[in-house]
Amino acid sequence: ARVIFSGIQPTGVPHLGNYLGALRQWVTLQDAAAPDETLLYAIVDLHAITLKQDPAQLRQWRREMLASLLAVGLDPKRSIIFCQSDVPQHAELMWILSCNASMGYLSRMTQWKSKLSLPATASPLDLAPPRSPSAPSLPSLKLGLFSYPVLQAADILLYRTTHVPVGEDQSQHLEFAREVANSFNHIFSPTTPLLIPPETILSPAKRIMSLTKPTKKMSKSDPDIKSRILITDSKDVISKKLKSSLTDSLDGISYNHSTRPGVSNLIDIMYYLDESIASSPVQLCADFQNMSLKALKEKVAEAVDTQIRDVRERYESVMGGDAGALADVGDEGARKAEERAKETIGRVRKVLGFTWD
Numbered sequence: 605a606r607v608i609f610s611g612i613q614p615t616g617v618p619h620l621g622n623y624l625g626a627l628r629q630w631v632t633l634q635d636a637a638a639p640d641e642t643l644l645y646a647i648v649d650l651h652a653i654t655l656k657q658d659p660a661q662l663r664q665w666r667r668e669m670l671a672s673l674l675a676v677g678l679d680p681k682r683s684i685i686f687c688q689s690d691v692p693q694h695a696e697l698m699w700i701l702s703c704n705a706s707m708g709y710l711s712r713m714t715q716w717k718s719k720l721s722l723p724a725t726a727s728p729l730d731l732a733p734p735r736s737p738s739a740p741s742l743p744s745l746k747l748g749l750f751s752y753p754v755l756q757a758a759d760i761l762l763y764r765t766t767h768v769p770v771g772e773d774q775s776q777h778l779e780f781a782r783e784v785a786n787s788f789n790h791i792f793s794p795t796t797p798l799l800i801p802p803e804t805i806l807s808p809a810k811r812i813m814s815l816t817k818p819t820k821k822m823s824k825s826d827p828d829i830k831s832r833i834l835i836t837d838s839k840d841v842i843s844k845k846l847k848s849s850l851t852d853s854l855d856g857i858s859y860n861h862s863t864r865p866g867v868s869n870l871i872d873i874m875y876y877l878d879e880s881i882a883s884s885p886v887q888l889c890a891d892f893q894n895m896s897l898k899a900l901k902e903k904v905a906e907a908v909d910t911q912i913r914d915v916r917e918r919y920e921s922v923m924g925g926d927a928g929a930l931a932d933v934g935d936e937g938a939r940k941a942e943e944r945a946k947e948t949i950g951r952v953r954k955v956l957g958f959t960w961d
């Protein structure tokens with residue numbers, strides 16, 4: 605039976621990219637799940653601390669993220685929803701896997717480089733000595749950020765996950781997780797694979813772009829709040845953010861991500877919010893070809909508000925409700941996740957030789 609796992613960092617309220625690229629897919633998988641399927645959705649706070657976090661803020665963001673997951677439609681009766689740091693086996697498996705993870709492979713991962721604003725071609729060896737005043741030197745690069753993909757591999761492999769629904773930005777890390785599983789099995793469990801190389805489920809909305817810098821992905825950590833629409837934004841805020849989104853000065857509406865990234869991103873947002881309105885983003889563009897950019901932005905704002913209104917209302921009701929009830933959901937999720945994690949860790953310990961018998 606399928607085991608589905610995915611995670612999201614508690615680094616702010618989710619935005620439309622998280623929603624269309626991941627969360628909505630999580631709910632669809634939950635609602636379509638066969639009775640023998642297991643779904644696990646983690647709030648990955650151990651990942652969040654690879655960059656500096658304020659503890660009070662992190663505590664608040666964990667709560668906001670749990671409320672967001674419930675608001676989008678995840679149901680704790682059908683999905684195991686939990687915080688990663690509440691299940692200690694994530695860190696244990698990460699250590700074990702890191703003892704066999706290649707520095708060379710990790711240095712090719714693009715995400716830690718983008719977090720540090722380094723070119724994709726940078727390698728840790730280039731980092732010492734620093735090439736520019738803004739580039740970090742090797743001693744200042746934090747080990748946790750560099751080894752982030754190993755923790756992500758541990759998250760997935762810990763539950764013997766078969767499928768991982770993510771946005772396109774995570775494809776490279778999933779490839780790494782498969783490599784880690786295969787190499788572990790090869791060394792420690794060659795006859796019956798203990799760890800399962802997971803399949804990626806890419807959501808159709810692979811990459812939603814920033815509203816203000818449409819050649820970059822929409823991101824929670826962008827300091828410019830106008831760059832993203834939160835799933836909790838009011839109608840008025842949605843409309844203002846879209847009005848100020850960066851487009852271009854060409855006439856009409858056409859779809860081309862390299863020449864018209866801003867307009868194409870708005871079309872993508874509109875199409876992926878409700879795929880029944882056209883057969884593809886290109887088709888939707890054809891329907892809108894003579895529309896002004898101002899009218900397009902108004903139409904997209906209307907569509908966003910219609911699609912996320914219920915989510916926003918549920919979020920407000922969860923956050924305004926009993927704080928203890930929210931904590932109970934997290935505790936119960938962690939208990940169920942740990943039960944499964946212990947099973948895999950027990951087997952891993954055995955093949956490593958960590959037993960007395």
Ligand code: AQP
Nearest residue numbers: 612613615621622625626770771811812822823824825
């Ligand atoms: N712009 C995006 N388009 C489509 N999918 C996206 N995802 C993130 N941004 C987009 C998907 O959301 C899931 C959870 O992401 P995350 O919070 O764990 O990490 P992230 O990819 O680093 O997301 P952010 O929003 O950019 O957060 P920060 O700024 O904190 O790093 C993943 O499945 C991801 O693919």
